[in-house]
Amino acid sequence: MSNLTTDADTAHFDLPSDRGEGHGRSPLRWLLLAAGLAVAVALPWFVYPPIAMDILCWALFAIALDILLGYCGLLSFGHAAFWGGSAYATGLVAVHYGVPFPLAVLAGMLFAMTIAVPIGYLSVRATGIYFAMVTLAFAQMIYFIANQWRDVTGGENGLQAVPKTFFGIEAVETEAFYFYYAALPMILLGMWAAWRIVHSPFGRVLVAIRDNSPRARALGYDVERYKVIAFVLSAGLAGLAGGLFAISHGFVSLQEVNWTTSGKVVLMTVLGGIGTLWGGAVGAGFIVQLEDYMASSGFEGIGIVTGSVFVIVVLLFRRGIWGTVAHLVSSRSTRSAGRRG
Amino acid sequence: MPTQPALRTSGLCKDFRGFRAVDTVDLEVAEGSIHALVGPNGAGKTTLFNLLSGFLGVSAGRIALFGRDITGLQPEQIAHLGVARSFQITSLFENLTPIEHVELALQGMTSEGYSFWRSHRSMHKFRPRAEELVEEVGLTSMAHRPAGLLAYGQKRALEMALVSALDPRVLLLDEPTAGMGMEDIDRTIELVRRIATGRTVVFVDHNMHVVGSLADRVTVLQAGTVLAEGTYDEVRNDERVVTAYLGEADHA
Ligand SMILES: Nc1ncnc2c1ncn2[C@@H]1O[C@H](COP(=O)(O)OP(=O)(O)OP(=O)(O)O)[C@@H](O)[C@H]1O
Ligand SMILES: [Mg+2]
Numbered sequence: 181m182s183n184l185t186t187d188a189d190t191a192h193f194d195l196p197s198d199r200g201e202g203h204g205r206s207p208l209r210w211l212l213l214a215a216g217l218a219v220a221v222a223l224p225w226f227v228y229p230p231i232a233m234d235i236l237c238w239a240l241f242a243i244a245l246d247i248l249l250g251y252c253g254l255l256s257f258g259h260a261a262f263w264g265g266s267a268y269a270t271g272l273v274a275v276h277y278g279v280p281f282p283l284a285v286l287a288g289m290l291f292a293m294t295i296a297v298p299i300g301y302l303s304v305r306a307t308g309i310y311f312a313m314v315t316l317a318f319a320q321m322i323y324f325i326a327n328q329w330r331d332v333t334g335g336e337n338g339l340q341a342v343p344k345t346f347f348g349i350e351a352v353e354t355e356a357f358y359f360y361y362a363a364l365p366m367i368l369l370g371m372w373a374a375w376r377i378v379h380s381p382f383g384r385v386l387v388a389i390r391d392n393s394p395r396a397r398a399l400g401y402d403v404e405r406y407k408v409i410a411f412v413l414s415a416g417l418a419g420l421a422g423g424l425f426a427i428s429h430g431f432v433s434l435q436e437v438n439w440t441t442s443g444k445v446v447l448m449t450v451l452g453g454i455g456t457l458w459g460g461a462v463g464a465g466f467i468v469q470l471e472d473y474m475a476s477s478g479f480e481g482i483g484i485v486t487g488s489v490f491v492i493v494v495l496l497f498r499r500g501i502w503g504t505v506a507h508l509v510s511s512r513s514t515r516s517a518g519r520r521g
Numbered sequence: 522m523p524t525q526p527a528l529r530t531s532g533l534c535k536d537f538r539g540f541r542a543v544d545t546v547d548l549e550v551a552e553g554s555i556h557a558l559v560g561p562n563g564a565g566k567t568t569l570f571n572l573l574s575g576f577l578g579v580s581a582g583r584i585a586l587f588g589r590d591i592t593g594l595q596p597e598q599i600a601h602l603g604v605a606r607s608f609q610i611t612s613l614f615e616n617l618t619p620i621e622h623v624e625l626a627l628q629g630m631t632s633e634g635y636s637f638w639r640s641h642r643s644m645h646k647f648r649p650r651a652e653e654l655v656e657e658v659g660l661t662s663m664a665h666r667p668a669g670l671l672a673y674g675q676k677r678a679l680e681m682a683l684v685s686a687l688d689p690r691v692l693l694l695d696e697p698t699a700g701m702g703m704e705d706i707d708r709t710i711e712l713v714r715r716i717a718t719g720r721t722v723v724f725v726d727h728n729m730h731v732v733g734s735l736a737d738r739v740t741v742l743q744a745g746t747v748l749a750e751g752t753y754d755e756v757r758n759d760e761r762v763v764t765a766y767l768g769e770a771d772h773a
Contacts (some may be wrong), residue, residue, distance in 0.1 A: 380643050381628060382637035388614050388625055389772035394576065395612045400687065402602035413637065 189501055208509075216458065219360030220364060227469070228427065229356035234362075235468045236367045237425040242448040242460025243374045244417035249446070250455030252393050252410050253390040254304070257312040257442050258319030258416055259298065262292040264437030265322055266419030267426035268333055274427060280345050282366060285423035292419025293412050295322070304404050306512070316439060323437045339432040361499050370420045371461075378412055378457055412450040418445075447490050453500025462501050525588035527552040527691050527721035528573065533582035535568050535745075542568040545582070550691075550738075552587070555713075557732045557753075560742035561765065563620045566725045567609055569742070570693050573723075574606040575599040586691065591679070599684035601630070605689035607680045609696045615669035619660045619679050622668060623651035626686035651686070658682040658712060674705045681709070685716045692716065694724035700730050710734050729757075741765070 223232040241263055270288030274281060303314045303496045326333045333339055336339055344353045351358040378382055389396045389403050426432045435441060448467050452459025467486060474482050497504045527548040535543040543565045550556045558566050567570055571577040573584060575596040583592045591599055614622060627647040628634050636643070645660065655664050658678040660747045663671055668679060684692055697713060698706045710731055713722065717735075726732055732739060732753060741748040749759045 284645075355707075376640075377637045379641050380637045380639050381634050381641055384625060384641050384644065385628075385634040388617070391611060391614050391616065394596070395608070395614065397576075397596040398574065398600060398606055398608075398612075399626045399683065400597050401634060402595075402597045406634070409635065409637070 182408040197387070201298075206310070212458075217368075221367065224357050224360045228472075229360050231454070231468060231472050233356065233360050233363060234425070234472075235465050236364065237421045237422045237428065238445070238448060238464035238468055239461035240367050240370045240421035240424075241418050241445050242464045243371055243457055244421065245412045245445050245449045246452075246454065246457055246460045247374060247377060247386075247410060247414040247417070249449055250457065251383060252305070252388065252407055254407065255309075255312045255412075255446065256303075256315045256411075257439070257446065258299070258315030258317070259415070259445055260437050260439060260441035261315075262296060262415035262418040263422030263441060263445070264326070264432075264435075265295055266292040266422040267432045267436045268326060268339060269419075270423035271339045271426045271432040272332065274342050274345065275339070278343065280347055281343075281362075281427045284326075284345075285366065285427060288417050288423030288426070289419040292422070295414030296412045297408070300408040300415070304407035304411060316442065319437065319439060319442055320450060323434070323439070326434060326437050333432070333434075336434055338434060339426075342426055342430045342432065344427055344430065350360040356395075359428065363428065365520070366420065366424060370417050372403060373413075374417055374457060377410075380429040388494040409412055440470055444486075447486060449500075451490065451493050453503030453506070456500065456502040456506065459500050459502030466501070524552055525585075527554075527587060527608065528548055528723065529585045529588075530573070531583050531585075533569070533572060533584065534580045535565070535572055535577060536580040541580075542745050543572065546742075546745070546747055548740060548747070550721060550723055552721055553719070554737040555717055555724070555735050557736035557739045558723060558725045558742060559727070559732060559739060560748070563744075565745040566742055567695055568745075570606060570695050570723075570725065573599075574604060574693060597739060600687060600689075601681050601691075601697040603687075603690035604693065605684040605687040605691070606693040607684050607695055607697060609699065611673075611676045611680060613668045613676060613679060616667050618665045618667060619655050619671070619682065620648065620651050620664045623654050623686045624648065626683045629650060630687055654682045654686050657685070659708070659714075674701055675700065677705075677709070678712075681712055681716065689720065691721045691723070694722065697724050698726055698728055706731060733757075 209402050220236070223235065227235070241259070245256060245259055252465055266288035269291035270284045273279060273287045274284040299315070299318045303311055303318065306314050316373070327335055344359055346352040346362055352362045385396065385406055389401065389406055393403050422436060444467065447461045448463035450463070450465060452461065454465030470486065471482055474485060493500060499507055526549045530546055530548045533543055534541060534548040546569065558569065560566055572579050575594050575598065579592055583590060585603065586602055591602060615682065616623065624644050624647040627650055628644060630763055631641070652664070659680050660678055660682065662676060663675055668676065671679065681697065684694070692734065694713065698709050700710065702751065710755065713724065713735055724735070738750065738751055739753050739757055740750045741762050743765050748765055749756050749762050751759070
């Protein structure tokens with residue numbers, strides 16, 4: 181089994197929620213959900229709305245990645261292919277067909293899932309670092325195509341003038357503040373889907389496969405097929421995020437399919453906490469804000485700072501931000517509740 | 522009445538980089554029988570199980586399940602055809618409870634594991650049956666603790682619950698009593714006998730008391746080849762077996 185499998189042990193307090201529910205953690209869950217929703221709704225009042233939208237998109241992207249990383253133990257280093265692939269597909273549909281943006285994003289998402297089928301199928305046989313390398317290789321192929329196919333993608337200039345068509349509602353189409361609220365339901369739906377996937381019979385099987393794949397096979401589970409499905413679902417949610425990102429910016433840059441994008445989302449997920457699902461959102465909020473702060477203060481070495489943050493988290497807080505906090509809370513409540521079981 | 526054997530291997534071989542761990546094994550396991558596979562350490566018993574359950578690809582030879590060729594099928598396919606195996610080294614999901622283990626096993630024989638749009642509470646429909654199976658192996662009091670916290674004997678018992686949850690036609694049990702004390706051994710013998718009703722069982726065990734009390738037939742493996750086969754009494758009195766295996770079992 182890969183090292184990731186054991187590294188992902190942070191996931192476990194999140195998984196057996198059957199047990200958790202019986203021990204008074206439900207109110208805490210509802211409280212967290214309410215707090216999360218409140219933050220999502222209030223965000224553009226406190227954060228420059230386009231940045232708030234970036235946070236939403238990256239949050240969903242990181243959550244999508246965590247389905248693979250946290251629940252399958254598969255580190256994809258090529259998720260830019262789905263985020264960026266969908267960004268291009270969404271942008272092209274929006275530019276050429278002028279459909280309302282949710283439809284364009286849906287098309288982008290479908291595109292991401294479609295390319296994820298062969299990529300997933302060819303990648304999931306590999307585990308650990310080999311899986312990361314294979315996914316990276318496929319993503320680089322997508323990057324190459326996007327770069328070469330200038331007539332369609334605009335190559336290095338990017339895809340320009342992507343409209344925010346939205347049923348003629350001018351406020352949404354022109355003001356980032358209102359666009360945020362038009363896009364928010366799609367992001368929340370995506371996050372809900374991720375939560376549903378993880379807490380489904382399918383999610384149970386994923387964790388079983390991650391923890392003991394031979395045993396899962398002996399119980400009749402087709403491990404590779406499960407992984408491919410998880411891969412495609414994860415790619416779809418990454419595509420949803422990338423499509424909205426493209427619409428929000430009104431522009432698709434070649435950057436979106438670059439490996440740095442794949443690296444950034446891994447950074448966010450690890451920072452937030454592998455296998456915690458919501459941790460990715462926290463990591464995304466942190467990194468996007470940090471980058472924005474440094475960019476606006478004219479600081480050049482963004483990579484060095486985010487890299488250092490990454491190293492510190494990996495070395496000192498292996499559970500990530502969410503994982504560390506959740507662990508503290510759960511070990512305290514376990515102590516006060518006496519022995520569980 | 523000439524029925525197909527539950528399992529038949531012909532000329533089965535497995536090579537590990539030039540080392541032949543299983544060497545031209547022709548094995549026939551009659552339907553409904555309990556068949557023991559014995560032999561000294563390294564004889565190739567686990568390797569043979571891995572071939573039968575699809576965890577290893579064969580180097581040569583064929584495997585037939587009730588007359589149907591299953592050579593080259595994947596483990597999950599073989600499981601769906603009704604062959605359940607346990608593992609010599611306990612192989613569980615540390616964070617799942619016994620009930621959750623058994624639910625997962627029951628679900629494994631359906632296609633409901635793919636339903637990513639449902640709540641995992643939908644797995645509760647397997648709960649009543651899971652509770653029965655957990656009770657059958659005497660784990661009711663531990664039913665809701667993570668398997669990582671179970672004692673060794675309890676983990677072995679859970680392995681048994683998992684294989685019987687698959688409701689298999691053929692069970693492959695790799696040393697079901699390994700590392701157990703006398704009391705647990707007797708309980709396991711009883712359990713295997715109960716689970717074996719209406720099924721075919723192939724098991725590996727080093728304990729001759731277990732072999733003697735369970736096995737209808739015994740196959741002795743040594744260095745990958747079949748050394749002898751017969752009833753327990755026949756095999757026990759076979760001179761080659763005595764020298765090759767039984768003498769050694771005293772030390773084991
Ligand atoms: N994956 C493998 N690669 C290389 N050699 C292997 C592998 N698996 C088993 N072997 C070798 O094959 C031989 C048979 O091993 P096997 O585990 O089948 O024996 P066994 O009869 O089950 O022994 P035991 O009673 O100790 O469980 C041994 O010499 C072992 O070292
Ligand atoms: Mg063995």
